[in-house]
Amino acid sequence: MPTTIIDGHEIQVDAEGFMTELEEWSEPLAKSLAHQIGLELTDEHWKAIRFLRSDYREQGETATLRRISVVGGIPTKELFALFPQKPAKKLAYVAGLPKPHGCV
Incomplete structure (x- = not known):
């Protein structure tokens, strides 16, 4: 498995850069991952992240977008x-989870 260094921590990732070890994730790491893709996390982001990790x-x-919307109660438009x-x-990337099935 490939690894990458984020904020001084060696993280196990797959070929596309998604974390492969659930226990390596932390909220400070999520902030760094978000920053890498141009996001500043708000309370609304955290609601989605926490739902996704719990559901996983x-x-x-x-979870797929549909599941996040239906079960997590976060409208698809808001997720976009x-x-x-x-x-x-x-x-999924920010939450430290595998890429959802069906994502290209």
């Missing part, structure tokens, strides 16, 4: 505003 622990896979262009992919 329960379901064993990264929070994580522009590729919300599911960007949200």
